[in-house]
Amino acid sequence: MSKKNLIVIGNGMVGHHFLEQFAASPAARDFEIRVFGEEKHLAYDRVHLSEYFTGSTHADLAMGTPDWYAESGIVLHLGEPVTGIDRDTRTVTTPEGSYTYDELVLATGSYPFVPPIEGREHPACFVYRTLEDLDAIRASAQGGETGVVVGGGLLGLEAANALKSLGLNAHVVEFAPRLMPVQLDDDGGAVLRQKIEELGVQVHTEKATTTIVEGEETRLRMNFSDDSHLDTDLIVFSAGIRPQDTLARQCGLDIGERGGIVVDNRCTTSDPHIHAIGECALWNGRIFGLVAPGYTMARTLAAALNNDEEAAFTGADMSTKLKLLGVDVGSIGDAHGQTPGARNIRYNDEQAGHYRRMVVSGDGKKLLGAIMVGDNHYYDTLLQYALNGIDLPDHAESLILPASQGGAPSLGPDALPDTASICSCHNVTKVDICGALDSGCTDLGGVKAETRASTGCGGCAALLKNVVDSELEKRGVEVNTDICEHFPYSRQELFHLVKVNGIRTFRGLIRQYGKGHGCDICKPAVGSILATCWNDHILATDHVPLQDTNDTFLANMQKNGTYSIVPRVPGGEITPDKLIVLGEVARDYNLYTKITGGQRVDLFGATLSQLPEIWEKLIAAGFETGHAYGKSLRTVKSCVGSTWCRYGVQDSVGMAIFLENRYKGLRSPHKIKMAVSGCTRECAEAQSKDIGVIATDKGWNLYVCGNGGMRPRHADLFATDLTDEELVRTIDRVLMFYVRTADRLQRTSVWMENLEGGLDYLKDVVLEDSLGIGAELEEHMEDIVGTYQCEWKTAVEDPEKRKRFREFVNAPEKTDPVQQWTTERNQRRPVAESS
Amino acid sequence: MKTRTRWDAVCEVSDLIPDSGIAVWTEDGPVALFYLPDRLPALFAISHTDPFSGSNVLARGITGDLNGEPVVASPLYKQHFSLRSGECLEDPSVQVPVYRVLLDGDRVRLEISVARSEVAA
Structure with a gap:
């Protein structure tokens, strides 16, 4: 057919x-x-x-x-x-x-609806709908000083924010007596107006534009029906949609x-x-x-x-929660109290700029709607009451009172019915989340991946976490963050114990805070924490037993028990002489040679006892360890940048080398990859890295928490147009906060997704210093940068450490009999298994 | 055939690394020696060969204990092997050979069965 x-x-x-x-x-x-x-x-x-x-x-x-x-x-x-x-x-x-x-x-x-105003066809008049519209607005903003948005609704305020971020003095002109007339009431509109005027956006309400004419000093003049006027360089119409x-x-x-x-x-x-x-x-x-x-x-x-008989659209909840110009605004259900008999409970703090209103049913039992401006913490709980028809508690007013006034804590996840919608963007209900947990998800990250909950607008992140935690607990899955049976603590808690108590050895830590002798889970984790806190050589006697074999022998074990060696090539830049040395070493030891994805060279097939000699030769030629074996910075990939490329706007290679040398040796919960691109063409693929840097004509844009691998994730834009100093300071803070607070083997992406508040929270901590730890994080990073040592060099120079590299301590000449080799494409490789 | 055993000196105490392993060569093949100073006895010896990969790597695993049982984790695929019985905790049908070990002054001796090697010789 x-x-x-x-x-x-x-x-x-x-x-x-x-x-x-x-x-x-x-x-x-x-x-x-x-x-x-x-x-x-x-x-x-x-x-x-x-x-x-x-x-x-x-x-x-x-x-x-x-x-x-x-x-x-x-x-x-x-x-x-x-x-x-x-x-x-x-x-x-x-x-x-x-x-x-x-x-x-x-x-x-x-x-977009454009009101029939004379002069609206002027080339400096725009609408706000498509990327082409935005390109045109951006072009027109060049050389202008003032921009006006016609329309004080949700989209209009978004547009005002956009004009502000283009560096214009932004005005909003609204026909109605208040901002966001659909979602807010007069009091709410007034609080919102006060807040956004404090941010430098001027608001004009009850203004009907009659004509738009050529301006005297500016490009345009808007004349209003009350005979007043406003001069501007461009106008954006955002007066509703059709x-x-x-x-x-x-x-x-x-x-x-x-x-x-x-x-x-x-x-x-x-x-x-x-x-x-x-x-x-x-x-x-x-x-x-x-x-x-x-x-x-x-x-x-x-x-x-699909012939689903039951499929039916039966209307939709128009509740909204958003941040407009940084101001929280929320509107739920029957916000204006149009239901017959509805009554109101209001809280209005003009001092702080907080307004909240609950619309309750005549009998006071149900929440019909709500409005809030200034603080959306109350939104999730109120929305659940309204959507699910949950009976209001006695003293319902406590739901909108500030916590200091005895405000009620948020609605417990248990009180939600199974059909409660948790994520409206992807239509995920409590039942869906329970289903994901029953089918094997064991944590928040897993539930997000499975159901897509909280991956739309992200507004439900806190609620989702509560539901997941509570459901896990109910299933008898104790939400156990203990790192393993030896320590009743999470990695983050162990980090604090080590740091605060000045503990410098695994033995000291397990005697004081753990039990037993440790295992392959807690030992490397503690080894990494000790390295971050004190930066001793990882092969110091006390630390050797803590390390995975790759860290112990400073190379990557391959399936036949031999190792591969990856010297550091910062930024992927290498002199011909050094490249020749790599070739000579590979040839002399018959090492299989391959270029890695991180712009360096991997040499495979070295036996344990060959490692120190090989390093001696590499160190003599100026190479350092590449930490390809470690949970630490791997590479900073770069494109060739403004030095050679006709498109490059900054020296991406220079920045990549600087960053790689700065963070090399930093021990972390998992590997860290970075890249620097010299222009927006993004040849270094920085947006797939934990830390991605892309040059702009004004400086650098920073992206964070991306990764490739099994679950690829695009990095999120974190900050724009940074100077060199700002860039380094910001990366210092992000990395150190990650190293201190992530779980073991947690990449930056999962770490960030599991932070309550996610990207916004991370921005608050790093860019706004909301925890007041910015200086401490930077100082800690300086310490680590200052105490860097090449682990190979230290290992090769110390006879005691070198002793460890004997393959069989009683038979130095013996080669491992199970290592069998063959030749393929002119290089040596292990014989394939017979099975 | 009667099996005889022999106590071969395989290394010195100074070769051992606390809480970690080393590999020695014996007539019975490669053997991993572990020294766990907090335990009594403190010395353990099992085959150096990882049964899952066939590679000689077990001495390079991380040691520790799980529910009190002294173990080493294979550095390749991370299975745990009891240092006392050689049993794989994840798959009890897999077992690696264990050896008796003792301290003789500064020397470490392993009990090696020699019947096979004598026949071969």
Whole structure:
């Protein structure tokens, strides 16, 4: 049977989410899938659009990759707008051709509403919707001083933030008497206004713009109906959205009076073969201008196309929690108290700029809605009460009182019903989380990977952690952070014990705080902690038994018991003379030679007893150990940078060498990889590293907590346009905080994901010094940098340490009989196992 | 055939490394010697050959105890072997040979069965 055709018009967040859902469903096998996008970009995250001005690129914001589409068998038509739909022949037309469909999905989204003001076509007037819009705004901001956003709603304030980050004096002009009229009441709006004016954004409410004309000193002047005016260099319209229903109108589908493609509970339009989801769809007379309801529609439609009888869209919760210009704003359910008989409880601290309002049912038992400005800590608990209809406690007011006033602690996870929605972005309920735990997940990171909870907006991170911990405990999985049976402490706690009590040996630590003799879990962990705290040579007598064989012998054990050797090549830069030495050593000892992914050379097949001699030769040529064996800094990869490359804007090689020499030898919970790229083309692949540095024309952008490997993760943008000094100081703090607080064998990415508050918390600690430990972290790093010693050199020079490298202590001439060799592609390698 | 044993001197006390292992060559093949000064007895000897990889590496593993049993962890795939019985804790069907060991003044002696080697000789 030949396949049917499914066409999706629109490649935005909702369209992409639909494809993700549908491509993974059984029905996908029956369809050829095509998607048409008007923009030339693959679907990207519009919710975080303003980050485009603070260093994020399309790649950072992208929802999927071309590879994903290819692997899912979806044909992408980007930059190819659909110009018409013929329902009789079931055909869509584009400038490139026409395509037939069996099922058609409209995910055309919305367009920004621009009020009909005279002068709105001026070239310095913009809307705020696409990356192209942002590029145009950025270009226009050059040479300007002032920018005005028309519209004081959620998107308008986002846009104001974007203008501010472009260095403009930002103004917001709102027609209504307050900011965010949909989500907030007058008191809440007033607190928000006060807060954002303190941040330097000027707010003008109850202003109706009548005309936009050429300015005298500035590019533009806005005249208002009250005869006042405002001078500005550019204007961004953000006065609401309208459903993009043009195609649907042209082909005669039912359209709402005020726009929007009419759909039923299964997201199907008046034509049974055409469906609509997201902001273009009108359900029950309503347009949903948030991404979460759009996702719900996408899931509903994917299920409906799989003939799931029960699939139905039944409305969506429009509660929102967000940070606008750094100010917390939350709005839940019936925020304005429109339910008959509803009553209010308000808390208003004008001094601190905190406002909270609860709307409760007439009998005082249920929470109907809430508003909060200034502090969103209360949001999660209130949302759960409202969404799940949980009975309010006596003294319900305690839910919005500050903790110092006896405010109630957050709602315990046990009080949540199984159907409670924990993550609304990915529709993860408490049951889903329990299911993930039952199917083998044992920690927060695992649950996140399995359910995708808390990987959307991240707003539910704290709640998710509570639920996971509580459920684990219930399953009798004691949430045990003990490192092993010998110590009733986590790695972080052990670190504190060592540091605070000045303990310098494993024996001292286990006698005082542990029991037994240790094992292969706690010994290397304590060895790493001792090295970080005191930086003694790792082969000092007391430390030898703590190390994995790779650390003990300063090389990497291979499957046949021989070792590989990786000398440090900082930044991947090496002189021809040194390269020749590597070649000579490899040739003389018949070592298999391979270039590594970290821009250095790995020499395989050295026996234990050969290691010291080989190092002597390498040290004499100026090489140091590369710590390829250690839980420590591996390499700092670099591209050639401004020295040679015509695109480079900074000396990436120089910075990479500096960083590699600074952090070499730092012992850490797991290996650390870094890279430095000389321009935004990112040839050094810095965004796949624990620490990634990308040059800008003003300095350096820092990315943190990425990794390759089994679960690749893009690094997160951490800080932008840093000077050399700022960059080093920031990395010092991030690394030292990681080394001090991570669990054993925890890469930076998992560590960060498990920090309560995640990336934002890490930024607070490192960039804002919220814990007041910044100076201490830097000082500690200075100590370690200052006491660096090359472990090989120290080992080779000490006869006692050299004794350890005898393969058989009573038979120095004996070679290991099990090591059998053969030759392949002109190099020696171990004989393959017979099995 | 009658099995005879012999106590061969394999190294000096000064060759041992506290809480760690060394490898010696014997007529019975490579043997790993462990010195755990906090235990009594303090000396243990098991085969140096890791049964899972076939490589001679066990002396280079990390020592310790699990539920009181003295063990070494293979440096390759991390299985634990009892230093007393040679049994693999993760897979009791796997066992490595164990040797008796004693201190004779400054010398460390291993009990080696020689029947096979005499026949071979």
